[in-house]
Amino acid sequence: MNNRLLIIEDNEQNMYLMRFLLEKSGFTVIGAENGRKGIEMALQCKPLAILLDIQLPEMNGYEVAAELKKHRDLDEAPIIAVTSYAMVGDREQILAAGATGYIEKPINPETFVAEIIDYLPKKQGVDHAA
Numbered sequence: 001m002n003n004r005l006l007i008i009e010d011n012e013q014n015m016y017l018m019r020f021l022l023e024k025s026g027f028t029v030i031g032a033e034n035g036r037k038g039i040e041m042a043l044q045c046k047p048l049a050i051l052l053d054i055q056l057p058e059m060n061g062y063e064v065a066a067e068l069k070k071h072r073d074l075d076e077a078p079i080i081a082v083t084s085y086a087m088v089g090d091r092e093q094i095l096a097a098g099a100t101g102y103i104e105k106p107i108n109p110e111t112f113v114a115e116i117i118d119y120l121p122k123k124q125g126v127d128h129a130a
């Protein structure tokens with residue numbers, strides 16, 4: 001069964017924390033530190049979901065989300081924006097760019113995994129709910 005999650009995040013500490021929490025819950029985590037690499041990995045690995053930072057070098061998260069949405073074979077994988085860049089309108093902008101949902105930083109270790117599971121396609125997400 002596919003339990004791969006792709007995290008696109010340039011901050012090492014955030015990557016470490018998200019990876020730690022998700023692997024502890026049984027997910028396989030694939031990491032990319034920039035958008036270009038993240039798009040490549042998404043196409044290669046067909047992740048269950050994509051966690052996407054907004055403030056990234058070169059390509060920002062809006063551009064990455066828009067690019068990912070062009071690939072029909074990734075349609076099933078929700079894009080979950082993970083960002084502290086919480087200016088008015090950002091939420092609408094990332095949802096308009098194709099994200100399914102939005103999680104705010106700082107990451108809350110108590111609720112993070114449950115929030116991610118809520119965004120997963122239900123038929124597969126159920127297996128991780130226990």
Ligand code: MN
Pocket residue numbers: 009010011053054055056
């Ligand atoms: Mn960042």
